[in-house]
Structures are given as structure tokens and as C-alpha cells.
Amino acid sequence: MGILEKIADIEREMARTQKNKATEYHLGLLKGKLAKLRAELIEVKSSGPKGEGFDVKRSGDARVALIGFPSVGKSTLLSTMTETEAAVSNVDFTTLTATPGRWEYNGAVIQLLDLPGIIEGASQGIGRGKQVVSTARTADVILMMLDATKSHLQRPLLEKELEAVGIRLNKSVPNITLKIKTGGGISYNSTCKQSELTEKFVSNLLHQYRIFNAQILVREDVTIDDFIDVVVGNRIYLPCLYVYNKIDAITIEEVDKIAREDHTLVVSIEQDLNMDALRHKIWEYLRLLRVYTKRHSEFPDFSEGLILRQGATVEDACREIHKSLVDDFKYALVWGKSAKHNPQRVGITHELCDDDVIEIVHK
Numbered sequence: 001m002g003i004l005e006k007i008a009d010i011e012r013e014m015a016r017t018q019k020n021k022a023t024e025y026h027l028g029l030l031k032g033k034l035a036k037l038r039a040e041l042i043e044v045k046s047s048g049p050k051g052e053g054f055d056v057k058r059s060g061d062a063r064v065a066l067i068g069f070p071s072v073g074k075s076t077l078l079s080t081m082t083e084t085e086a087a088v089s090n091v092d093f094t095t096l097t098a099t100p101g102r103w104e105y106n107g108a109v110i111q112l113l114d115l116p117g118i119i120e121g122a123s124q125g126i127g128r129g130k131q132v133v134s135t136a137r138t139a140d141v142i143l144m145m146l147d148a149t150k151s152h153l154q155r156p157l158l159e160k161e162l163e164a165v166g167i168r169l170n171k172s173v174p175n176i177t178l179k180i181k182t183g184g185g186i187s188y189n190s191t192c193k194q195s196e197l198t199e200k201f202v203s204n205l206l207h208q209y210r211i212f213n214a215q216i217l218v219r220e221d222v223t224i225d226d227f228i229d230v231v232v233g234n235r236i237y238l239p240c241l242y243v244y245n246k247i248d249a250i251t252i253e254e255v256d257k258i259a260r261e262d263h264t265l266v267v268s269i270e271q272d273l274n275m276d277a278l279r280h281k282i283w284e285y286l287r288l289l290r291v292y293t294k295r296h297s298e299f300p301d302f303s304e305g306l307i308l309r310q311g312a313t314v315e316d317a318c319r320e321i322h323k324s325l326v327d328d329f330k331y332a333l334v335w336g337k338s339a340k341h342n343p344q345r346v347g348i349t350h351e352l353c354d355d356d357v358i359e360i361v362h363k
């Protein structure tokens with residue numbers, strides 16, 4: 001039996017099994033098996049011949065991947081926001097390969113990656129779906145484009161396809177440590193009450209994965225899925241913005257309803273509705289910082305900032321300018337949101353905020 005058939009088998013069994021307290025445990029183990037098979041699918045992919053994901057070189061400060069059903073307007077967006085002219089038509093599967101475009105915003109250069117449309121079953125190799133969802137793993141942000149005039153089932157269907165290749169959307173990494181040991185059996189500890197996880201389940205699931213010696217520490221109330229994710233590994237946690245296009249073609253009441261969903265923005269690319277909000281939202285989801293530098297007794301250079309990731313420290317800023325600065329670093333002066341007073345004298349581990357101004361004093 002092939003991997004896909006085995007997956008289908010387990011999915012059927014899970015669908016047949018009623019969900020209740022008595023079956024929870026059994027279902028959990030089935031989920032574990034399923035995750036294992038899916039992981040095998042991903043692995044075959046990454047060790048397989050070249051071109052499993054689309055081979056587009058990353059460039060700029062970050063990458064945004066456009067994911068969606070055919071004809072939702074992905075290429076229309078690329079053609080609107082970048083200089084790249086992508087073919088647009090009402091015929092499904094117009095785009096057949098990954099097409100990058102360059103978008104500048106707040107001094108950062110963002111690569112927008114237009115991708116072929118995908119449909120249900122993409123992660124299992126239907127159409128070019130497998131390549132598309134593999135490429136999604138390389139993005140910093142997923143822009144999931146949806147057609148506001150079409151069925152609202154598109155959203156959960158696409159989420160399922162991305163989940164299947166190990167992408168977790170708008171979720172943080174579960175606070176679980178798993179240390180594989182060479183002896184001592186399974187030792188399980190939790191710092192808080194668990195609503196789903198039990199010691200018996202943990203040890204059985206680990207046995208399924210041929211792990212017989214390990215230390216597990218769980219620091220928050222997690223789900224069985226979270227635990228499986230940690231055991232399987234190879235998961236990617238990405239921010240995802242859901243963009244409903246073509247709102248020019250639906251009623252204002254419908255627009256209002258959609259706009260209330262989490263992580264969601266409504267636009268019409270062709271009618272230029274809400275597009276500034278979209279640009280701003282993408283920037284927010286990229287979690288980038290812009291920091292300005294200044295020389296001693298001069299004004300800051302606001303024409304050019306450093307682009308850093310959220311959580312970046314003075315050390316990251318130094319590296320961005322020149323790596324020798326890290327070795328020669330004495331202290332820095334910081335003005336802005338991260339400073340307690342202006343300027344604040346800080347060390348190399350100080351965390352920076354968006355729009356901060358920094359002066360580095362070196363030996």
C-alpha cells in the first residue's frame with residue numbers, strides 16, 4: 001500500500017469513529033499515525049529530484065507567498081503592487097509557475113511570489129499543488145487570497161492543504177521541550193494542568209515514533225495536535241493574512257460580515273478598494289522594524305533605515321552595518337520607543353523598536 005492510500009485509510013477510520021471521551025485516546029493515536037505518514041510525504045519531497053518546490057531565488061528583506069484557488073486575483077495583485085506584469089485572465093490555472101515581483105514599502109524590499117492556483121488535494125500532488133504548498137514553506141508571510149463571491153469553504157480547504165505539509169498558520173510554537181535520551185525510559189512532566197495530554201498517551205505516541213527514551217516538559221495547556229507537531233518536528237509557524245478580493249461584486253452587508261473574521265482584510269484590487277490598508281497590513285504581518293542611524297552630533301539619516309526583524313537587538317543592527325562593529329562596540333545611544341529616556345545609553349543586547357534612532361559608539 002502506498003503512503004497516500006495509508007493516509008486515506010486512516011482518514012476514513014477517523015471519520016467513522018465518533019468523537020467522545022471514550023474514543024479520544026484512540027483518535028489521538030490515529031492522528032499520530034497520520035502525522036507520521038504526512039511527514040514521510042514531505043521527506044520524500046525534499047530528498048526527491050530538484051524542482052519539488054519552485055526554484056525562485058529569495059531576494060530582498062522578506063518573502064510573501066500568494067496562495068489561493070484559481071482565478072481569485074493573485075496575478076492581478078502582483079501586477080498591481082509590483083513592476084512585474086503577470087498574465088491575468090478569468091480562465092483557471094492561468095499562472096503555471098512561481099513568479100516573483102519586487103515591492104518596496106517603508107524602505108524595505110519585499111519579494112511577492114505569485115503562485116499557480118491550488119485546489120483540494122494539492123498537498124497530495126494534485127495539479128502543481130504539491131510544488132505550490134512546498135514553496136509556501138519558504139515564505140515569511142502567507143497571503144491567502146480568497147474570492148469574496150465564491151464559497152466560504154475555500155478558506156478551510158486551503159488551510160487543510162497547508163497544514164498537511166506542516167505549515168501552522170497564526171500559531172505560536174507550542175511550549176514543549178522534547179529531549180531524546182539514550183536510556184532511562186520516558187519521563188513526562190507538565191508545569192500546568194493538561195486538558196488533553198496524559199502520561200499514557202505521551203508514552204504510547206512516542207513509542208509509535210520509535211522513541212523509547214526521552215524527557216518531555218510541557219509548560220502550557222497544549223492539544224494533542226501540538227504535541228504531535230513537536231514529535232514530528234519539521235513544522236513551520238507562519239503569519240497568514242486572509243485577503244478577500246472582488247468585494248466590488250458583493251453587497252455591503254456581505255463585506256461587513258467577512259471583514260469581521262480574524263486576520264482578514266477585504267479588498268477589490270481592480271477597483272482599488274482598501275488597497276492602502278492591505279499594504280499596511282502586509283507590513284504589519286512581516287514583523288519588520290526600521291531603525292535609523294545617526295553619527296555623533298549630526299542629524300539622523302531618515303532617508304535610509306536598517307531593516308530588521310521584530311525582536312532585533314543593537315547587536316543585529318551593528319551586524320547589518322558592518323560585522324566589525326560588534327567587536328569594536330562600546331555602547332549605543334537610542335532615541336525612540338525602546339528608550340526609557342531620550343537618548344538612553346544601552347548595551348549590545350538592548351532590544352530595538354520600529355522607528356528607533358541609534359548612534360553606535362565604538363572603541
Ligand SMILES: Nc1nc2c(ncn2[C@@H]2O[C@H](COP(=O)(O)OP(=O)(O)OP(=O)(O)O)[C@@H](O)[C@H]2O)c(=O)[nH]1
Nearest residue numbers: 070071072073074075076089093094095117269270
Ligand atoms: N470583480 C473583480 N474581478 C477581479 C478583481 N481582481 C481580479 N479580478 C478578475 O479575476 C480574474 C482572475 O484574475 P487572476 O489575477 O488571473 O487570478 P489568479 O488568482 O492569478 O488565477 P490563476 O493564475 O489562474 O490561479 C480576472 O478575470 C480578473 O480580471 C476585482 O477586484 N474585482
Ligand SMILES: [K+]
Nearest residue numbers: 071089091094
Ligand atoms: K486566472
Ligand SMILES: [Mg+2]
Nearest residue numbers: 074075094095
Ligand atoms: Mg495567476
